[in-house]
Amino acid sequence: MNNTALANLLFPDITKTIEDYEAKYPERNLPENAVVTRIAPSPTGFVHLGNLYNAIGERLAHQTQGVFYLRIEDTDQKREVEGAVEAVIDAMTFYGIRFDEGATTDGEVGAYGPYRQRQRKELYQTVAKSLVLRGLAYPCFCTEDDLKEMHDQQEAAKDNYGYFGKYAIWRDRTLEEIEAELAKGTEWVLRFRSEGDPENMVAVKDGIRGEVKVQENYTDFVLLKSDGIPTYHFAHVCDDHFMRTTHVIRDESWLATLPIHVQLFDILGWQRPVYCHTATLMKMDGTSKRKLSKRKDPELALSYYREAGFPQEAVMRYLMTVLNSNFEEWMMENPDADSRAFTFSLDKMSTSGSLFDLEKLDHIAKEFLSRQTAQYVYDGLLEWAKKYDTALAERMENKAEFFCNAINVGRGGDKPRKDFGSWKEAAAFLAFYDAETFAYEDACPERADGEMRSAILTQYLDTLNFADTQEEWFAKVKQITEALGYAAQPKKYKKNPELYKGSIVDVTNLLRVALTGRQNAPDIWEISRVLGETETRRRVQAYMNL
């Protein structure tokens, strides 16, 4: 076979060489241990947790004065969705992920571009041509049906799947045969001519898993698709080499194709990046675990957390606790620190798939929000409401001070309340304050019978004085309690239940329900202060008449 003739036949327009690109994309001038990494989503319009998960590469890069960039893997035109690039950038920006270079909404920045793979066609073809020149790649004219048939044969023969050995029918054709097919205009793909032996194991150092041993690749996989666009495998190798990527962080599902990636790096004489294969996020399905699925699990989509209104920092904290086992400890020691101040390390990453735990996310979010100022909560809630609950946003803007006061109840001090972890929960929790959304919940239990109820509430209204301090107010509540035959201290009642109608718990509970419509609400006196005297009296009266 005349490789030069074949190369020119296949790529008549390619005149550049690999050296030209080596010169165009020089080694980066960075500190010795600087990490250069990226996220490389395909623009399918679906931004998922995994994208954010892998974006922790940003921490690694910026911790080491390295570079973090965004590359768009748009080699599959069929799956491409309009606006998908914007969606990725928007989502990442929302979570504070900062790109140093790569694709932007209106173009790109950086000296290693283009950062959209389809625009790098010439580069891939140049590398492909060099491979043909070396006798390491050849055209294959198989149709989809041919390949299907091959697969069926292999299945029947219980042979391994793949294009190799006797199944590689275009591997050793003559130049004349190839010319003839080309002349007919038959579509072709470019395949890698693998000399790999499945008996050989190659050791690859994984940044997370340590040494991984994989079987050498023996299949003649596709480098260039029939439209001249590379497959993921080929594009990954070319791009990460020429973009001078030092670390490739990706999901463990790529472990299966690692052999072909290292084979390409090695044969091209390029230094392999440090591969970091992250464990897949799982979910409980019945009694078994399974991979989070795009179709079945809404929580896989990043938009889910935004809609539910989990603060960005809370989501990042949750992700960090899953990603780095020592993060939680660090967070407890530095409760008010920004999660970005944490030093992330690869070797603290888990290698087994973890279950996504929404309850824990909620806990972390509550912890986080409980420590923020009322103003912070107000601003965050308002921003969220503008998008997802416009009626609330309007009310908040009309009564900003009122809402701030409501949010401020139980805030501050050593033991702040933890009533909500997301803006959605906050909206629901705060609803009882505003007269416009206040309602008695159906499930309100009666802790006092009708007669006692009106007796307690009547006396409460009679003695209520907004000039009182909290102590004075409570002293009066106690008086009412005792006057009506209830124990002022729950302990007393517990000891001798027969002596009382109940305890002060019943009285305060009644007041709480009358005032808030529910059993779970902050301190009664504080709530009254926020509601104001008129509204307080109105609600108590209304509850009496219920």
Added chain:
RNA sequence: GGCCCGUUGGUCAAGAGGUCAAGACGACGCCCUUUCACGGCGUAAUCAUGGGUUCAAUUCCCGUACGGGUCACCA
């Protein structure tokens, strides 16, 4: 089916050849408390399994089981 990865309490997990096997979430119990919360304290695990190496293994090696992943001109 081939190949790869994984397996410590309900969940997330630390850990090292010799530990009473951390911690967090959740659950439950107790305490604090005028209420709702917060908070404090406490309870629950023989590290999937069989075999080997070793004075000693949950920690190292091999097999098995189970779980997951992957075998496209998708990434």
